[in-house]
Amino acid sequence: MRLGTGDRLRAAAGAFASNGRNPNLRRAQLGFLGAWTAEWAFTVALGIVAYNAGGALALGLVGLLRMVPSAILAPLLSPFADRGRRERVLVVVSLLRGLATAVAAVVVALSGPVFVVYALAVLSTIAATLFRPAHSALLPTLCRTGHELASANVVRGFLDSVATLVGPLLAAVLLAFTDVSVVFAVAAAASFWAALLLSRVRYEAPARSAAARPQLVREAVEGIRAVAGDRDLALILLLAAAQSITRGALTVFSVVVAIELLAMGEAGAGTLMAAVGVGAVIGSLSASLLVGTGRLGAWFAVGVALWGLPIALMGVFPQQAAALLLLSLVGVGNALIDLAGFTLIGRLAPDAVMARVFGVLESLVAVSIGVGSVLASALIAWIGLAPALIAVGLLCPVLATAAWWRLRRLDSTVDAIDADVDLLQRVPMFRPLPLPSIEQLARGLEPVEVPAGRKVFAQGDIGDRYYVIESGQADVVGDGRVVARLGAGDGFGEIALLRRTPRTAGVVAHTDLILRALEPETFGAVVMGYAPSARAAQDGVDGQLGRFSPPGVPAHTPPDSTA
Numbered sequence: 001m002r003l004g005t006g007d008r009l010r011a012a013a014g015a016f017a018s019n020g021r022n023p024n025l026r027r028a029q030l031g032f033l034g035a036w037t038a039e040w041a042f043t044v045a046l047g048i049v050a051y052n053a054g055g056a057l058a059l060g061l062v063g064l065l066r067m068v069p070s071a072i073l074a075p076l077l078s079p080f081a082d083r084g085r086r087e088r089v090l091v092v093v094s095l096l097r098g099l100a101t102a103v104a105a106v107v108v109a110l111s112g113p114v115f116v117v118y119a120l121a122v123l124s125t126i127a128a129t130l131f132r133p134a135h136s137a138l139l140p141t142l143c144r145t146g147h148e149l150a151s152a153n154v155v156r157g158f159l160d161s162v163a164t165l166v167g168p169l170l171a172a173v174l175l176a177f178t179d180v181s182v183v184f185a186v187a188a189a190a191s192f193w194a195a196l197l198l199s200r201v202r203y204e205a206p207a208r209s210a211a212a213r214p215q216l217v218r219e220a221v222e223g224i225r226a227v228a229g230d231r232d233l234a235l236i237l238l239l240a241a242a243q244s245i246t247r248g249a250l251t252v253f254s255v256v257v258a259i260e261l262l263a264m265g266e267a268g269a270g271t272l273m274a275a276v277g278v279g280a281v282i283g284s285l286s287a288s289l290l291v292g293t294g295r296l297g298a299w300f301a302v303g304v305a306l307w308g309l310p311i312a313l314m315g316v317f318p319q320q321a322a323a324l325l326l327l328s329l330v331g332v333g334n335a336l337i338d339l340a341g342f343t344l345i346g347r348l349a350p351d352a353v354m355a356r357v358f359g360v361l362e363s364l365v366a367v368s369i370g371v372g373s374v375l376a377s378a379l380i381a382w383i384g385l386a387p388a389l390i391a392v393g394l395l396c397p398v399l400a401t402a403a404w405w406r407l408r409r410l411d412s413t414v415d416a417i418d419a420d421v422d423l424l425q426r427v428p429m430f431r432p433l434p435l436p437s438i439e440q441l442a443r444g445l446e447p448v449e450v451p452a453g454r455k456v457f458a459q460g461d462i463g464d465r466y467y468v469i470e471s472g473q474a475d476v477v478g479d480g481r482v483v484a485r486l487g488a489g490d491g492f493g494e495i496a497l498l499r500r501t502p503r504t505a506g507v508v509a510h511t512d513l514i515l516r517a518l519e520p521e522t523f524g525a526v527v528m529g530y531a532p533s534a535r536a537a538q539d540g541v542d543g544q545l546g547r548f549s550p551p552g553v554p555a556h557t558p559p560d561s562t563a
């Protein structure tokens with residue numbers, strides 16, 4: 001379906017409105033804004049402390065000190081966020097960061113030892129490492145449809161860009177009037193605010209197993225296996241790594257290009273990176289126009305290509321205006337990746353390992369950024385600046401082109417799952433399910449065709465599947481009479497599975513039927529594993545048995561049958 005511009009704008013506004021209306025998404029998103037504004041303000045303040053204590057060298061070392069724990073600990077700690085409730089991990093993380101930052105404020109205010117501030121920074125970074133993976137894995141649980149998840153990622157991408165601009169700006173304003181300790185104090189307050197908001201996220205979580213004894217390494221390996229075992233997920237992470245290598249390289253390029261190629265002076269490096277920031281804000285607003293199009297794989301490829309192509313072109317056209325324009329395109333690419341990448345991973349990774357998969361991504365990104373900056377320095381020394389820009393800049397577009405067809409195929413898979421999710425959502429007991437659970441059902445659907453007049457099953461048969469009607473009509477026949485006629489979007493066959501009785505009625509095709517069938521294990525685990533859908537299922541069964549129940553089947557659900 002093609003959308004007109006007016007429809008697109010309405011859909012884009014709808015993305016923000018729907019996040020605002022859903023109280024859980026609103027809290028989760030504002031929590032992200034608080035945490036990320038705190039992170040940026042903290043980074044600026046820490047940079048100043050380090051620079052004052054030991055110059056550029058200390059600045060670099062502190063950067064490294066913060067990057068290394070992220071790379072190592074993200075996959076190792078993310079299993080925590082796959083157990084139990086993910087928002088609790090976010091609350092603990094935000095409290096820890098708030099506390100570490102508040103103590104740093106006091107230490108700086110009292111002119112305490114600088115290494116204590118560094119230690120607090122490392123502690124805070126270790127906690128922060130868990131924030132994005134846990135948040136990325138929380139969002140799908142708060143959504144009901146793929147469209148809602150895409151909207152949530154658009155909004156989060158936008159808030160991410162806003163925090164990247166507002167955090168440092170806030171720090172700059174505070175520094176102009178007060179001192180570093182106040183910046184730390186404000187960053188601490190933003191972290192505590194995030195903790196407060198996230199502690200108020202309330203929803204019924206799908207059942208997740210919590211191992212009696214934590215086995216972090218083994219659980220972390222399961223996250224890596226989930227990526228390695230799914231070629232689409234692996235491809236997306238590989239492209240994200242390429243983008244991060246380019247991002248790392250850009251931190252070096254921005255300085256050298258500003259000073260040597262464009263003669264903009266040291267401040268020029270800031271101006272160039274600000275162009276990326278402006279592009280990212282504009283890009284994330286425009287990305288909201290894409291929410292309804294369902295071509296996330298294609299947009300992901302475009303986003304990845306846009307991360308590199310403008311950098312290569314900067315090597316060909318070394319002019320200031322061109323560079324600013326080109327770098328703003330990099331920001332647009334970044335917004336596309338935020339929308340498409342996070343949504344696709346959220347839809348491909350199984351819920352049970354979702355935070356760990358995002359943890360693997362976090363670590364890959366951290367390592368790749370490091371590799372990228374070293375690579376850029378080495379290439380500049382080896383082949384010169386312009387050729388280095390072209391070489392690094394071509395990495396992303398070349399990989400994105402190579403991946404194009406596979407990503408397009410992924411789009412048709414996601415489209416098919418969307419259609420199945422739509423069908424399943426017409427059945428009342430599936431309606432409350434969060435996106436990852438209903439997708440699990442959608443993936444288990446098998447097509448079954450029954451010609452008009454033929455039985456799907458007979459009364460008294462053993463129940464072996466649950467069915468949803470995709471098209472056609474069916475009669476429910478109990479003790480020889482038609483007790484109900486079902487049509488597209490209706491489901492049947494749940495009573496035998498949920499009550500463990502023989503089929504309470506027969507079902508006959510009134511017209512040619514196209515059905516989608518579910519195995520009892522998948523059906524039972526998903527529907528009964530989530531309290532609101534289990535309740536809806538029991539209510540539905542009670543209602544049907546109230547209208548017709550064969551002898552020997554109690555008309556009401558025994559109170560302990562959901563246990």
Ligand SMILES: Nc1ncnc2c1ncn2[C@@H]1O[C@@H]2COP(=O)(O)O[C@H]2[C@H]1O
Binds near residue numbers: 476544
């Ligand atoms: N009164 C009714 N109205 C609609 N559907 C029914 C009614 N009674 C039974 N069914 C459906 O017919 C199915 C027959 O197999 P089950 O008993 O497994 O599950 C039953 C319900 O899904």
